[in-house]
Amino acid sequence: MRVLICHDTATAACRTADILCDAVAARHGAVLGLATGGTMEPVYALLRDRLAAGTLDLSGTTTFNLDEYVGLAGDHPQSYRATMNRLLFDAADLRRSRTHLPDGAASDPATEARRYDAAIAAAGGIDLQLLGIGGNGHIGFNEPTSSLGSRTRVKTLTAETRAANARFFGPEEEAPRYAITMGIATILESRSCVLLATGPGKAAAVAAAIEGPVSAACPASALQLHPSATMILDPEAAADLRLRDYYETVHPGGGEAPL
Ligand code: PGA
Numbered sequence: 001m002r003v004l005i006c007h008d009t010a011t012a013a014c015r016t017a018d019i020l021c022d023a024v025a026a027r028h029g030a031v032l033g034l035a036t037g038g039t040m041e042p043v044y045a046l047l048r049d050r051l052a053a054g055t056l057d058l059s060g061t062t063t064f065n066l067d068e069y070v071g072l073a074g075d076h077p078q079s080y081r082a083t084m085n086r087l088l089f090d091a092a093d094l095r096r097s098r099t100h101l102p103d104g105a106a107s108d109p110a111t112e113a114r115r116y117d118a119a120i121a122a123a124g125g126i127d128l129q130l131l132g133i134g135g136n137g138h139i140g141f142n143e144p145t146s147s148l149g150s151r152t153r154v155k156t157l158t159a160e161t162r163a164a165n166a167r168f169f170g171p172e173e174e175a176p177r178y179a180i181t182m183g184i185a186t187i188l189e190s191r192s193c194v195l196l197a198t199g200p201g202k203a204a205a206v207a208a209a210i211e212g213p214v215s216a217a218c219p220a221s222a223l224q225l226h227p228s229a230t231m232i233l234d235p236e237a238a239a240d241l242r243l244r245d246y247y248e249t250v251h252p253g254g255g256e257a258p259l
Helices: 009-026 038-053 080-087 109-122 159-168 184-188 200-211 219-225 244-250
Strands: 002-005 031-034 062-065 067-069 128-131 153-156 178-181 192-197 229-233
Touching: 002 244, 009 031, 009 038, 009 128, 009 192, 009 229, 038 080, 038 192, 062 109, 067 080, 109 153, 109 178, 184 219, 192 200, 192 219, 200 219, 200 229, 219 229
Parallel strands: 002 229, 031 062, 031 128, 128 192, 192 229
Antiparallel strands: 067 178, 153 178
């Protein structure tokens, strides 16, 4: 696991955007796994800037998002489909048919979840998966105690996750109770993954994920089993790491160490 502690939040977002852009440049036809959440918004802002400047070309790229709320159709403004359209897809020369999210309005969400896993496999698998982390250690919507062998499926959201997401919904709207999420085994099959965590609210979950035992109690700890996982952190999210000095020696400023 590569642990990159950046000087500040903006640098962490930029490092993440650079890794995504490198994956796109490395292979025309790259398959990206994407994530939503407030942490990702500066990353997508950087990608929009690069699209506008002509330094990023997503026209050959296929995308699969981690998750979608059950019960929200793609035209609901808080659906992750609408969010991704707003944050990235509308700005990109990317055929909409190449952008995939689970269909939150599917009449049979369990069947939709299986279809989604099959669609990822049919696309050849995910080259680079972008991840956030919940304050409770979730990745995607794999809440604590999710099986480390789980596939894409319907999950019930915890009260903590619903409270965190309530800020995106109006006062009269209830945050959804269920989501279709890629499973932990699905995420571990990506050829590489990068998790971005910023702010003090993530420090405990980040420490458990990187330095705790591999445990379903902290789903992000499963990334310790991934052969190519990069954790990109700002100083606040890195605050509880015991081996922080070591990570900063190996990757000064979140960069590559001269060997
Ligand atoms: P956040 O969500 O970026 O809004 O904190 C991250 C997550 O829950 O995965």
